[in-house]
Amino acid sequence: MFRTILRTHWMWTRTLVAGISLVVFLMPAAAWRLGGGRTILVGRSVADGMQALGPMLAFLALLGAFVLAVYPWTVDAETKHVYPLSLPITWTRYVGMRFLAGALTLVVPAVALYLGGRLAVSMIVLPPLLHSYAGALAVRWLLAAFVAYSMSFALQYLAGRRATVVALLIVLGIVGLFAGLELAGARDVGDAIGRFLFEFPGPLGVFSERWVLIDV
Amino acid sequence: MCDAVQVRLARILSVVPLLAAAMLAMPASRADAQSSAELGQRVAALADSMKATQKLLNVERVRQALPLDDSLVVDGVTVLFPGIAIDARNRNAVREGIIDARRSLDERFGAGTSSLLDGDLWSITFPNHAPNAPFERAAFAEGRDPSARTRNGDYSLPLSAGEIEDFMLSRAGRRLMQRNAVLDEFVGVAFSFRDNERQAYVARRLLALSASSVARNCAAGAMSACRTVLNPQARDKWFAPSDSARPNARAVPLGVHGSLARTALDVGGPRFLQAISAPNTSDEPLVILATAAGVTPDSLLRAWSAGLNESGATNAEPTLAFAAAAFFWSGFFLLIATRRRPR
Numbered sequence: 001m002f003r004t005i006l007r008t009h010w011m012w013t014r015t016l017v018a019g020i021s022l023v024v025f026l027m028p029a030a031a032w033r034l035g036g037g038r039t040i041l042v043g044r045s046v047a048d049g050m051q052a053l054g055p056m057l058a059f060l061a062l063l064g065a066f067v068l069a070v071y072p073w074t075v076d077a078e079t080k081h082v083y084p085l086s087l088p089i090t091w092t093r094y095v096g097m098r099f100l101a102g103a104l105t106l107v108v109p110a111v112a113l114y115l116g117g118r119l120a121v122s123m124i125v126l127p128p129l130l131h132s133y134a135g136a137l138a139v140r141w142l143l144a145a146f147v148a149y150s151m152s153f154a155l156q157y158l159a160g161r162r163a164t165v166v167a168l169l170i171v172l173g174i175v176g177l178f179a180g181l182e183l184a185g186a187r188d189v190g191d192a193i194g195r196f197l198f199e200f201p202g203p204l205g206v207f208s209e210r211w212v213l214i215d216v
Numbered sequence: 217m218c219d220a221v222q223v224r225l226a227r228i229l230s231v232v233p234l235l236a237a238a239m240l241a242m243p244a245s246r247a248d249a250q251s252s253a254e255l256g257q258r259v260a261a262l263a264d265s266m267k268a269t270q271k272l273l274n275v276e277r278v279r280q281a282l283p284l285d286d287s288l289v290v291d292g293v294t295v296l297f298p299g300i301a302i303d304a305r306n307r308n309a310v311r312e313g314i315i316d317a318r319r320s321l322d323e324r325f326g327a328g329t330s331s332l333l334d335g336d337l338w339s340i341t342f343p344n345h346a347p348n349a350p351f352e353r354a355a356f357a358e359g360r361d362p363s364a365r366t367r368n369g370d371y372s373l374p375l376s377a378g379e380i381e382d383f384m385l386s387r388a389g390r391r392l393m394q395r396n397a398v399l400d401e402f403v404g405v406a407f408s409f410r411d412n413e414r415q416a417y418v419a420r421r422l423l424a425l426s427a428s429s430v431a432r433n434c435a436a437g438a439m440s441a442c443r444t445v446l447n448p449q450a451r452d453k454w455f456a457p458s459d460s461a462r463p464n465a466r467a468v469p470l471g472v473h474g475s476l477a478r479t480a481l482d483v484g485g486p487r488f489l490q491a492i493s494a495p496n497t498s499d500e501p502l503v504i505l506a507t508a509a510g511v512t513p514d515s516l517l518r519a520w521s522a523g524l525n526e527s528g529a530t531n532a533e534p535t536l537a538f539a540a541a542a543f544f545w546s547g548f549f550l551l552i553a554t555r556r557r558p559r
């Protein structure tokens with residue numbers, strides 16, 4: 001049954017996955033071009049352009065995973081979830097398999113990022129002290145995409161058709177909470193919440209780590 | 217004169233030295249007869265004048281507006297601040313931060329290490345006005361190290377216990393280095409009692425990306441190159457003739473020196489804290505650090521170099537713990553997703 005779910009999931013999302021894969025594949029080379037496209041890197045020129053790569057990839061991990069989580073649910077919702085509810089398995093098991101199928105498709109863009117990173121680095125003559133971390137970058141992206149995917153997935157399957165409104169309310173709630181704490185003079189509480197969310201091992205800690213393609 | 221006008225006037229005045237420096241620099245670049253040393257002296261004098269002006273503008277005005285009429289004394293550390301500006305909760309944070317800093321120094325480097333903070337005087341003042349709303353807390357803490365500036369370049373009032381602990385540890389590090397004039401000049405404010413791993417990674421990156429090929433050779437493991445770039449007396453050998461660098465450029469920033477001093481502390485342990493005050497037997501900071509740590513300069517260099525090498529990959533590659541955290545949160549959100557079944 002999982003094979004069937006995986007196949008349908010792939011058929012629904014393959015265009016999206018291909019688009020995300022193409023973008024992440026091109027990103028390292030684009031970052032290199034933005035930094036001046038030097039073929040020999042010496043000194044600080046290594047940082048040029050590559051600094052933008054991390055934020056760009058993090059943004060794509062968030063956005064791509066969100067779309068991949070939402071789209072299959074939307075297809076199911078159009079038929080009022082008749083297909084999954086008619087299956088001889090529990091809802092929990094079905095959701096688990098749907099989640100796993102979506103999570104597996106994220107491996108494709110991660111592989112594309114690895115290949116794109118290798119390709120970009122192959123165009124550069126690296127000084128002996130610097131190394132390419134294309135594999136580490138792809139793994140980091142995959143982990144970030146997993147977390148973003150699971151958050152979007154949970155939001156969609158909990159809130160259903162009201163997911164967008166709930167997502168907006170959550171964002172507004174967080175902004176309001178931080179503003180309220182600041183106004184109340186409880187900045188350290190706000191800092192503690194921020195650290196919990198964005199620092200390892202918090203849920204979004206994977207996004208705040210350094211994402212580097214070339215490093216010592 | 218009202219406050220707003222004073223502030224505008226102050227801002228205009230602070231730009232004047234900059235304009236003057238630019239006007240001086242332009243003709244000087246064309247005049248061949250004028251030596252670069254002479255120009256350097258004039259620019260340095262202007263920079264000093266700018267600093268003095270800024271200090272006057274910030275501190276004097278603040279003192280008039282908000283007198284430091286309240287104080288907090290915690291185990292030998294005195295903190296002065298305007299009484300109306302800091303509430304009881306923030307006082308507690310200041311107190312907790314100082315106590316935590318002393319405790320972590322004693323736990324890590326032996327009882328009595330926290331005496332580095334004894335007699336410390338720290339004052340908190342506000343640059344333009346009292347913080348009449350909690351988010352208007354841009355502040356000026358006298359005695360803060362320049363490295364303690366916030367990301368946007370302003371000083372901010374550290375009112376969480378953790379930030380105050382960081383600040384106090386930084387002060388203790390400065391005090392330790394000030395026990396030895398040569399090391400104080402060599403390390404400056406770059407010494408930190410915090411863990412060395414992050415510092416080692418930054419140092420390795422700085423060495424690897426340096427404009428000096430000697431520094432890059434050091435990062436590659438050439439001990440003689442390390443000894444050259446870490447020796448202030450070998451200034452003329454910091455750059456190879458083929459390197460393109462400004463005449464007065466440093467081969468490596470002070471952060472690299474700080475990392476070496478931190479390694480010496482790790483190697484020497486508590487004895488380093490005492491030995492650093494002993495009379496110097498050499499003018500070379502590396503030799504002084506190694507002697508204080510109880511090892512030879514080569515041993516210290518090798519220990520430092522090994523630390524730098526280890527720090528590279530651990531910062532770039534995600535660890536197992538990192539992956540485990542990501543999978544944990546994915547599982548957590550999946551569990552939440554299964555909680556609601558459509559009807």
